[in-house]
Amino acid sequence: KSGFLYLNDKRVKRMELEPFPMRNENGNFIAAKRYVETLPNGKSYEIIEKSGNIGPLDNTPEYLVPQGHYFALGDNRDNxxxxxxxxxxGINGVGYIPVENLVGRAEIIFFSTDGTASLLEPWGWYQAARFQRFFQGIK
Structure with a gap:
């Protein structure tokens, strides 16, 4: 609701951090808002909000996750x-994830780009690479 995450009708705590430098759709660097969210169980993680609280995914309906499924929510909330x-x-989305489709836990970021390079144009990969994320462990 209005760009905030709610879990079981309660708004998840969110604290603003230093901006996160990232590229926009035109390839220019912008300072995206960065936050840390803390779940009721105390688990914290960082998120990025490129367009503030007005993006198309900031006001979605309430989701009721079916039994035997998981709901995956990305850290780049606008994208x-x-x-x-x-x-x-015909939309290649994710939707609810059946528990039998989860076969392991992600442990490492192997390769990361800022999204400006095409998979079919490897000569652009170097400029788009986010080297600081290569081989980073996932918390």
């Missing part, structure tokens, strides 16, 4: 292909 986007109607 994550996650469970908020259903996999139907």
């Amino acid at each position: 994550s292909l996650d469970s908020r986007i259903p996999n139907r109607y």
Whole structure:
């Protein structure tokens, strides 16, 4: 609701951090807002909000996750292909994830780009690479 995460009808605590430098759709660097969210169980993680609280994914309906499924929510809240986007109607979304589809835990970021390079244009990969993220462990 209005760009904030709610879990079981309670707003998740969020604290603003230093801006995060990232590229926009034109390839220019911008200072995206960065926050740390803390879940009711005390688990914290960082998120990025490129367009503030007015993006198309900032006001979604309430999600009721079916039993035997998981809901995945990306950290780049304005530009994550996650469970908020259903996999139907010709849209290659994620939707709810059946528990049997989870086969392991992500442990490391192997390769990361800022999204400005095409997979079909490897000569642009170097400029788009986010080297500081290569081989980083996932918390």
